[in-house]
Amino acid sequence: MKIEFVTDKRGYSVELERDLFDDVVLRRRWYSLRSRRHGGKQQVFPDEMSALKVVEEVERTRLRRGYRRVGAQ
Secondary structure (H helix, E strand, O other): OEEEEEOOOEEEEEEEEEOOOOOEEEEEEEEEOOOOOEEEEEEEEOOHHHHHHHHHHHHHHHHHOOOEEEEEO
């Protein structure tokens, strides 16, 4: 699952996937649309429910800060 958020200057993406040990990996990536500035972080969760709670929290925060959702897979 991948979700992207953008404003006119910035982008933010959240991606969930399983690793070889059957843990859920949450990858966050943020970037500028006008420069090369970017960053990211990765968190590992033992189950999907706890990772989905964090994804929902990230979505609420991004929408509150003026981002708009542009894609979901």
